[in-house]
Amino acid sequence: MSGEWPHEKLKQVVSIAKGRIVANSSDVSSASIPYIGAAAFEGVASSWTTSKNGVAAKPNDVLMLWDGERSGLVATNLEGVISSTVARLRPNPGWESRYLAHFLKSRFEFIQSRRTGTGVPHVPKDLGDILEVPRPPLPEQRRIAAILDTLDRTIEGTQRVIEKLQATRQGLLHDLLTRGLDENGRLRDPERNPEQFKETDLGRVPRGWEAARLAEVATLITDGTHQAVKTVDFGIPFLYVSNVRNGRILWEKSGFIAPSEYRVVSRGRQPTRDGILYTVVGSYGHAARISKEIDFSFQRHIAYIQPEVKRVDSHFLSIWLESPHIKRYADAVALGNAQRTVTLTELRKYPIQLPPLTEQKRVVEYVESFDRQVDLEQAQIAKLQALKQGLMEDLLTGQVRVAVATAEV
Structure with a gap:
């Protein structure tokens, strides 16, 4: 149980520095460094700066979105200058940043429920006092982080497969809705059989539509x-x-x-x-x-x-x-x-x-067979996310302890 681990207030675990506004632009140059705002938490680099006066973030820092509807979101492995809506949580010695990131992600609802502000919600100013962090030995922190990191990579890989399938689906729809499916379930070919098509305001479609x-x-x-x-x-x-x-x-x-x-x-x-x-x-x-x-x-x-x-x-x-x-x-x-x-x-x-109703149904069956592939991948993500949720509950509370090689201790 985590009761066996000492607990420390967040302010004893990290040094917290809030970002500030500096000159930034959507144009990137050789001297630019990323200006890390909310978009960066989704993997989008949209702004850049050459300012040396901002609050710098290193890959080992934990970053938290401090202001806005999604305040409390956590990101790691980002490097640049943080915006005024972001805070840098720099781990003190004896703490693994990836372990801290996973712990803070597990406390997202706790943080959200204590936000302050009427117009724009903010992470509570006293978060460093009210949030306590269990402290397993550093080798165990690293092992917990490695297990959860592996699950995250698997989830991200599955999500990329879904995104590729969805992009492919758009191309598939274009073909199906401009060429249709003949009685044998094959796409008509406008190059080989131009007589099967007609021109419309929407472009070329099969005759009979x-x-x-x-x-x-x-x-x-x-x-x-x-x-x-x-x-x-x-x-x-x-x-x-x-x-x-x-x-x-x-x-x-x-x-x-x-x-x-x-x-x-x-x-x-x-x-x-x-x-x-x-x-x-x-x-x-x-x-x-x-x-x-x-x-x-x-x-x-x-x-x-x-x-x-x-x-x-x-x-x-x-x-x-x-x-x-x-x-x-x-x-x-x-x-x-x-x-x-x-x-x-x-x-x-x-x-x-x-198209005639019979051909409409052929198109539907074709799309449904493709969508079943997406459904399978989404079901896999749901299973992985449920597994991760259970593991976070077990590992970050100490209900399940992880084995650590002697060389790591």
Whole structure:
């Protein structure tokens, strides 16, 4: 148990230095060094500086996002000058930085629950006093860090596989929705068989495909509730724009509203299985089919489309709405600057090219077989994350001790 380990306050474990604002730019030169802000925590180097007056970070430092909605996030192995929204936690002798990083990540919810500030939330100023860190022997710290690092690398590798599959999916959709699948399930070839194709406003598509507008193949096009809702810990799922991604509804990341509130805000907006959700504000252009019967509500930034099933397969329509054709069209008709919006009026005008229903179903089956590969990889990530969560609980509390080679002691 961690009771066998001494505990020290965070301020005794690290020296904390808050970053400051220095001149920076998105342009990089030979003299530039990374200016580490929130984007760097996601692996994106977006700003650079030549200033010598900032707070410098070395790869062995632990960095924490100090200000903003995601304050409490931790990163390591970054080198540069930290911005004013970031703090450097430099380990004192006898502490392994990677062990500290894993421990602090495990305490993210603790830190978030104690944030201060009304407009922009901040890590609490007294974090160094209120957070205690268990101190296993240094060789054991290193061994714990190595085990968790290995899991992190496996998770990251699996995530890269998913990202590659999703990028490949976009190319696949382009081919399927411009060439179609013949009776044998093969992509038509416009080079060898140009007579099988025709030119349209959307480019070349197979003959026999029917041009339509979205409103002509839907019985209902509306949006989500315009009322402010109060979320609760448990209840009826409430979806935001961020819950519709890559052809899927991310139910596990939804908010919740009380059943009584659901009955009010969903009146006239009760989606059913095989309906389609399509994001129309901000991060617009993401579509997903509702694949199960479930009570839920959604914000007005999401549109709901009920397909006319005699003309269009709901899954095919969802795929079409995620196609490069429609993404380009959406970019052309979206209004505004800060939060670009596709109005329902414009959404109803979306151009659709409809293959015969039998061919629509072939396309759907082809895409579904590909998506199953993504599902398998995502299931693997879920297992790895659950394993890591359990290991963090066991290893960082000392409930399970790790073997350390004699040479390391």
